[in-house]
Amino acid sequence: MRAVKVIVAYAALLLIAGITVVPLVWMVFTSLHPSNAQVPTMTTLFRPDGWHFENYVYVLTFGELPVWRFAINSCLVTAGVVFLQLVVCSLAGYGFARMSFRGRDGLFVAFLLTMMIPAQVLIVPLFMLVQRLGWLDTYLGLIVPYPYLSTAFGTFLLRQFFITIPMSLDDAARLDGCGDWGIFRYVILPLSKPALATVAAFAFIWTWTDFYWPMLATSSVNMRTLEVGLSVFKDAYGTTRWPLQMAAAVIVLIPVLIFFLIMQRFFVRGVVVSGIKG
DSSP: HHHHHHHHHHHHHHHHHHHHHHHHHHHHTTTTTTTTTTOOOTTTTTOOOOOOTTTHHHHTTTTOOOOHHHHHHHHHHHHHHHHHHHOOOOOOOHEEEEEEEEEEHHHHHHHHHHGGSSSSGGGGHHHHHHHHOOOTTSHHHHHOOOTOOOOOHHHHHHHHHHTOOOHHHHHHHHHOOOOEEEEEEEEHHHHHHHHHHHHHHHHHHHHOOOOOOOHOOOOOOOOHHHHHHHHHHHHIIITTTTTHHHHHHHHHHHHHHHHHHHHHHHHHHHHHHHHHOO
């Protein structure tokens, strides 16, 4: 009976994995078809008229769009958002997990309730605030007020992880003369690499693949991120040249896959351990 359950479980996992992977496989193989080819069918997907890797070169060197500038902007904005996410969430998580002050639990609940507010609701006031600060079409406008910076979620995840760290380590550090900052820097952070990697992974994926806010906060071509900049390419050629559109999509996707594969070990451990205590 147990063997049957294991087989059924693995079969279900394989089915889910297949459903997830099939669109990615279709996208990659379509990008290698001739640039003016029609949308491939299942019978022609793996048998194109030659493998056209030059589609990627064409997209990256597209004369009307500074694709490399888009990539640099995406890297800078994503790195800035990830850094701010880690700083803010780790400090807030430490305060809620290790420090005692009046109203702490109620404040934490109120903090978590902000996750129920749709990000779209904040777009208009956020845009007006950025406009009055003169941050439109700047890196500050793309990084600092980022609407999808899920601070509440990151704080919750780190707070849950910090709770699992024994308080005896704090007491030992205080006997050695450490204050709260010393405990946070030399005790909590070194032991929290899995949780920090998890927060960084979520922030990276959400920021790199976001389209809405970079489109609103930028007006010049040179400030566009990769996701927004390549949408212009899609409008120019996407409707008639699917292989080129799929090549652009793969270019955007590759950094996310590489980052996730690098951080996968910490990511899985961080999610599992963070849910142990409440």
